[in-house]
Amino acid sequence: MRVKICGITKPEQGQAIAQLGATALGFICVQASPRYVTPSQIRAVVESLPLPIDCIGVFANADWEEICQIAADAGLTSVQLHGDESPEFCEKLRYALPEMEILKALRVKTPECLERAVTYTPCVDTLLLDAYHPQLLGGTGKTLDWAILREFCPSIPWLLAGGLTPDNILDALRELQPSGIDLSSGVERSPGDKDLAQVALLFERLGSLDYR
Numbered sequence: 001m002r003v004k005i006c007g008i009t010k011p012e013q014g015q016a017i018a019q020l021g022a023t024a025l026g027f028i029c030v031q032a033s034p035r036y037v038t039p040s041q042i043r044a045v046v047e048s049l050p051l052p053i054d055c056i057g058v059f060a061n062a063d064w065e066e067i068c069q070i071a072a073d074a075g076l077t078s079v080q081l082h083g084d085e086s087p088e089f090c091e092k093l094r095y096a097l098p099e100m101e102i103l104k105a106l107r108v109k110t111p112e113c114l115e116r117a118v119t120y121t122p123c124v125d126t127l128l129l130d131a132y133h134p135q136l137l138g139g140t141g142k143t144l145d146w147a148i149l150r151e152f153c154p155s156i157p158w159l160l161a162g163g164l165t166p167d168n169i170l171d172a173l174r175e176l177q178p179s180g181i182d183l184s185s186g187v188e189r190s191p192g193d194k195d196l197a198q199v200a201l202l203f204e205r206l207g208s209l210d211y212r
């Protein structure tokens with residue numbers, strides 16, 4: 001199972017989180033977010049990593065040319081689209097970045113959102129389901145209604161996000177079988193400052209599941 005820790009801003013925290021067992025780090029490329037990092041800050045983290053893991057840039061309603069430029073400048077392996085990007089936009093980006101993993105994040109408000117999610121399966125590599133918040137795009141600490149995801153079984157891999165913490169992760173994984181999980185505010189002291197003790201606790205609890 002993939003484990004993505006999102007909202008990385010500091011090289012030493014990225015390195016420690018990679019050593020603890022994360023398979024992906026996420027970097028917020030949305031300027032309005034308190035976790036925003038510039039392409040050169042991302043590159044500094046990416047180049048300091050002790051082992052090769054996925055480095056995912058999180059964008060929301062950005063121009064595709066801007067995404068391509070930032071992905072190259074920062075050294076990303078993957079692009080997460082967390083805004084209102086259409087399937088057509090994803091397809092265009094797929095052609096522009098053929099080597100890169102494209103993840104489409106959907107903020108799930110009602111069960112109908114899951115029908116919309118599957119319309120992206122032909123044009124992205126991975127789906128990501130996050131909680132809906134009326135003002136914020138992500139990093140909200142709000143959980144999804146996991147019950148409505150029980151039957152969700154798309155034809156491509158999907159990550160569960162939204163308010164996951166070391167305290168609720170085992171409950172989530174008892175209820176659902178995502179291809180991976182994504183945590184941000186549930187393992188941080190303040191926006192962009194990760195709590196390494198909480199990340200270590202997460203992997204300790206996941207270890208009891210034999211999740212790999």
Ligand SMILES: O=C(O)c1ccccc1N[C@@H]1O[C@H](COP(=O)(O)O)[C@@H](O)[C@H]1O
Nearest residue numbers: 006033138139140141161162163184185
């Ligand atoms: O974290 C942010 O600030 C952010 C800003 C804009 C779009 C997405 C953002 N984060 C994403 O939110 C989810 C879950 O966060 P949380 O665990 O509930 O705090 C995750 O996919 C982040 O990539």
